[in-house]
Amino acid sequence: MKILVVSDTHGRDGNLERVLQKVKPIDALIHCGDVEGREDYIPLVAECPAYMVAGNNDFFSELDRELELDLGGHRLLVTHGHNYGVNIDLSRIIEEAAARKKDIVLFGHTHKPVVTYKETVTAVNPGSLSYPRQEGRRPSYAIMEIDHQGEVHFTINYLR
Numbered sequence: 001m002k003i004l005v006v007s008d009t010h011g012r013d014g015n016l017e018r019v020l021q022k023v024k025p026i027d028a029l030i031h032c033g034d035v036e037g038r039e040d041y042i043p044l045v046a047e048c049p050a051y052m053v054a055g056n057n058d059f060f061s062e063l064d065r066e067l068e069l070d071l072g073g074h075r076l077l078v079t080h081g082h083n084y085g086v087n088i089d090l091s092r093i094i095e096e097a098a099a100r101k102k103d104i105v106l107f108g109h110t111h112k113p114v115v116t117y118k119e120t121v122t123a124v125n126p127g128s129l130s131y132p133r134q135e136g137r138r139p140s141y142a143i144m145e146i147d148h149q150g151e152v153h154f155t156i157n158y159l160r
């Protein structure tokens with residue numbers, strides 16, 4: 001099972017379209033928020049189930065603020081992350097995921113990609129495809145792969 005995880009496209013979907021061409025076929029797309037009005041368009045180009053949450057810039061969106069998903073035997077929390085202070089550190093978002101018995105939390109907001117493990121929880125931020133802020137500022141996305149043993153593998157990938 002191959003899942004594309006992206007975040008913070010902020011209404012600019014050119015890089016998302018480029019990534020989709022590169023990584024298709026995929027079983028699902030997960031967007032961690034700040035779609036900025038593109039929630040109807042993104043599922044059309046994804047051509048697969050698309051799970052999206054609202055970010056702090058999706059003021060008028062009817063998207064859910066958070067999603068709890070069961071995928072390939074894994075329990076996921078998907079949230080933009082701004083309500084958990086992710087610009088400071090990941091302790092609160094990881095505690096929340098653990099409290100809800102999730103083994104994976106996917107978030108965005110910082111525009112900086114990260115994969116980190118703490119006790120039972122894997123926390124992943126794919127970074128931003130439109131406005132990257134990490135050192136080097138390359139647009140980034142994550143691939144989540146669940147193998148035949150049910151083990152999950154995350155990779156952070158870059159455009160350019």
Ligand SMILES: [Mn+2]
Nearest residue numbers: 008034055109
């Ligand atoms: Mn953002």
